[in-house]
Amino acid sequence: MNESLHRLGEYVLLMKKAIAIPDRWSMFFKQLIREIYKLGVDSLWIVVIISVFIGTVIAIQISLNINSPLIPKFTIGYTTREIILLEFSSSIMCLILAGKVGSNIASEIGTMRITEQIDAIEIMGVNSANFLIMPKIIGLMLFIPVLVIFSMFTGIIGGIGASYLDTRMTPSSFEYGLQFYFNSFYIWYSIIKSVVYAFIISSIAAYFGYNVKGGALDVGKASTNAVVMSSIMILLADVIMTHLMLT
Amino acid sequence: MIEVKNLTKSFEGRTVLHNISAVFETGKTNLIIGRSGSGKTVLLKNSIGLIQPDSGEIFYDGRKLIGMGKKELNILRREMGMLFQGSALFDSMTVLENVMFPLDMFSNDSYKEREKRAMFCLERVNLLDAEHLYPSEISGGMMKRAAIARAIALKPRYLFCDEPNSGLDPKTALLIDDLIHDITVEYKMTTIINTHDMNSVINIGENIIFIKEGIKEWQGDKHQVINSNNEALNDFIFASDLFKKVKKAGNHKS
Numbered sequence: 001m002n003e004s005l006h007r008l009g010e011y012v013l014l015m016k017k018a019i020a021i022p023d024r025w026s027m028f029f030k031q032l033i034r035e036i037y038k039l040g041v042d043s044l045w046i047v048v049i050i051s052v053f054i055g056t057v058i059a060i061q062i063s064l065n066i067n068s069p070l071i072p073k074f075t076i077g078y079t080t081r082e083i084i085l086l087e088f089s090s091s092i093m094c095l096i097l098a099g100k101v102g103s104n105i106a107s108e109i110g111t112m113r114i115t116e117q118i119d120a121i122e123i124m125g126v127n128s129a130n131f132l133i134m135p136k137i138i139g140l141m142l143f144i145p146v147l148v149i150f151s152m153f154t155g156i157i158g159g160i161g162a163s164y165l166d167t168r169m170t171p172s173s174f175e176y177g178l179q180f181y182f183n184s185f186y187i188w189y190s191i192i193k194s195v196v197y198a199f200i201i202s203s204i205a206a207y208f209g210y211n212v213k214g215g216a217l218d219v220g221k222a223s224t225n226a227v228v229m230s231s232i233m234i235l236l237a238d239v240i241m242t243h244l245m246l247t
Numbered sequence: 248m249i250e251v252k253n254l255t256k257s258f259e260g261r262t263v264l265h266n267i268s269a270v271f272e273t274g275k276t277n278l279i280i281g282r283s284g285s286g287k288t289v290l291l292k293n294s295i296g297l298i299q300p301d302s303g304e305i306f307y308d309g310r311k312l313i314g315m316g317k318k319e320l321n322i323l324r325r326e327m328g329m330l331f332q333g334s335a336l337f338d339s340m341t342v343l344e345n346v347m348f349p350l351d352m353f354s355n356d357s358y359k360e361r362e363k364r365a366m367f368c369l370e371r372v373n374l375l376d377a378e379h380l381y382p383s384e385i386s387g388g389m390m391k392r393a394a395i396a397r398a399i400a401l402k403p404r405y406l407f408c409d410e411p412n413s414g415l416d417p418k419t420a421l422l423i424d425d426l427i428h429d430i431t432v433e434y435k436m437t438t439i440i441n442t443h444d445m446n447s448v449i450n451i452g453e454n455i456i457f458i459k460e461g462i463k464e465w466q467g468d469k470h471q472v473i474n475s476n477n478e479a480l481n482d483f484i485f486a487s488d489l490f491k492k493v494k495k496a497g498n499h500k501s
Contacts, residue, residue, distance in 0.1 A: 112337075119297060120335040123327055124324060125325045
């Protein structure tokens with residue numbers, strides 16, 4: 001318990017140090033563009049691939065499980081859309097990104113710590129937490145909603161693709177289901193969730209990386225801990241935000 | 248001038264520095280020597296402010312480091328340059344970008360002027376050919392030189408070097424020593440070098456502080472170090488064959 005409180009205190013203090021006015025805005029924007037490209041744009045391909053395949057699988061699984069004359073065919077499209085919009089493209093996709101992006105952040109900052117690059121920044125009189133962490137947090141919070149929208153779009157395309165492959169549904173009924181009783185707030189709900197997840201992923205990974213002590217083995221441990229902890233926090237935040245926004 | 252007064256530091260009940268006092272002079276290469284684990288790096292990191300001492304005082308030309316306000320500390324830090332043991336160059340930046348980094352952060356000059364200054368620093372350390380290479384693409388000696396160029400980019404008043412010759416061949420190590428010495432004289436800096444390299448002691452030891460188990464055992468220069476009667480110092484330096492030969496040659500002359 002004491003250890004957990006100590007870590008929480010360290011995390012809060014680090015965030016206080018990181019989220020501050022940058023020493024130089026031009027350097028901040030330069031770092032921000034770099035981080036958006038490295039953490040966000042580089043993740044686009046994995047988001048697209050996973051979303052297309054999962055969208056296809058969701059549609060096929062639903063068509064298999066609700067294959068009844070009492071349930072209209074458009075329900076397959078409707079359910080696929082709801083799963084993708086409400087949960088898959090935000091929460092599940094961010095859990096996947098916690099693995100990719102979170103480990104990247106923790107290992108990059110952790111390596112900088114053990115190779116004294118962070119000390120070098122501090123010696124120059126630069127706020128190292130602000131210089132290294134804030135662009136990652138802001139960059140991810142700006143770009144994750146874009147990834148979520150891509151995931152929604154490509155997930156639905158995957159589902160449409162399945163409607164052409166699977167004889168239990170027709171493309172027209174699937175498309176009707178996609179448009180049936182559409183609530184645009186669900187898109188905003190997903191985007192808001194993803195922004196919170198982006199903060200969780202980047203800040204927790206940065207905390208574990210920044211506080212690495214030791215060598216390469218400890219960087220690996222920090223990276224794993226960052227992914228585990230941010231995944232747990234994403235799931236916890238999912239429950240809280242769903243309760244607050246949908247019930 | 249950097250003055251350290253009665254510095255004491257402990258880690259988890261183990262005292263690493265015992266009441267150390269020393270003066271590091273301006274325009275000279277000040278060496279801290281001692282065996283591994285003797286407290287050299289802790290003394291250096293305390294002097295810079297990366298570690299807070301348990302007690303004692305540190306003065307930078309009369310300015311008290313401990314208890315200094317954040318703003319003042321940041322100004323002081325901009326007057327410091329540091330050469331780390333592993334060079335600590337930023338992996339994601341080219342050599343030129345590394346040297347430009349402190350200028351980009353603190354100089355109000357135009358990009359052209361900042362680039363010109365960085366190129367001058369690279370030329371000073373004879374590294375113009377490597378400006379567009381990344382740290383992973385250059386040798387250990389080149390990395391040290393790039394780190395020196397970065398450290399002097401803002402024309403610092405204080406230069407700190409932690410084991411500058413570790414991992415280098417003797418010839419490159421001598422080049423790095425000479426470069427640090429020349430830059431110290433040229434910029435009139437107070438330079439503190441942490442080392443256990445006996446070649447550096449003979450070559451550039453203008454003010455040497457010997458530490459054993461966290462206690463300052465001896466202080467002098469490269470001429471006095473050979474003829475010292477301090478037993479602990481003799482045990483340390485004459486572990487090197489080179490020094491045994493130097494002492495022998497000295498005895499023959501006299």
